[in-house]
Amino acid sequence: MDINTVDSFRRPTRPAELRLAEGETFLAGGSWLFSEPQPDVTGLVDLTALAWPAVESSAAGLRLAATCTLAELAALHDTGWTAEPLFRESCRALLGSFKVWNVATVGGNLCLALAAAPMAALTVALDASLEVWGPDGTVRTLDALDLIVGPGRTVLDHGDLLRAIDLPALALTGETASRKASLRPLGRSAAFVVGRRDADGRFTVVVTAATPHPYRFRFDGIPTAPELRATLDTIPEWYDDPHGSPDWRRAITLRLAEELRTELAEREGAR
Ligand SMILES: Cc1cc2nc3c(=O)[nH]c(=O)nc-3n(C[C@H](O)[C@H](O)[C@H](O)COP(=O)(O)OP(=O)(O)OC[C@H]3O[C@@H](n4cnc5c(N)ncnc54)[C@H](O)[C@@H]3O)c2cc1C
Known part of the structure; x- marks a missing residue:
């Protein structure tokens, strides 16, 4: 173009x-x-x-530059963090060719703020904080959950720059799993749901793509199926676009979340 x-x-x-x-x-x-x-x-x-290092590792967790590409994120191996598979799963939720993966950045994906932004699912599920540089030289941090307020809309003002995404160690040591649904095999995500179970038993579920912006729910332990369903049913709005109707998106999200609940409960039982 x-x-x-x-x-x-x-x-x-x-x-x-x-x-x-x-x-x-x-x-x-x-x-x-x-x-x-x-x-x-x-x-x-x-x-x-600006040639920021794509990934910086420390005992506190991982810092991704906003300019880290999906290809660089997906290539991360042997980081030692339990949540590492979620990097690749989230990248795979963006069905672009290697040409897209080689240039598309984590920051660009977040700032574009499509409902189907897989980097939103990743960062919200891992409790990321975002470092934002204002045009006047100020630096502020945001919970990743608060960045996207609707399709194509963020809380950033024109001139605000997303500099980095900090993934904290506590979340990175959680067990994670994800599920994606699309109307077509190579279609854009209509629902992308992530679950995380922490070492202390706490359970987090994040819903994206099926809703205009990400939703995150926390539980003290693995919830029962009715508890999970009742919590997800508090979501007031389901996204409507050519990739899926709101009713279908709600139904498929409940199903995917239940699969994640079962999978993470079984993994806990197997340990
Ligand atoms: C085949 C194909 C499939 C795609 N599938 C998906 C999909 O499933 N889900 C999805 O979400 N997107 C999808 N996209 C759209 C897009 O490619 C991705 O969202 C990508 O991650 C955008 O990143 P980028 O670095 O290329 O951003 P750019 O195109 O460079 O920028 C996107 C926007 O973000 C702003 N921006 C970029 N970086 C920053 C920053 N650090 N601070 C402030 N503002 C910034 C830019 O000014 C621009 O407005 C797809 C694109 C293609 C071509």
């Missing part, structure tokens, strides 16, 4: 150069930006020039 409104392109190498001028927007992998007309965009500011 030629976006023929663009007449400037910057590759900042220092944070001070990240302030957007009128008409400028941040460019990460470009897998969405270059996929459709952008009539309001006259300049691109390429975040990849």
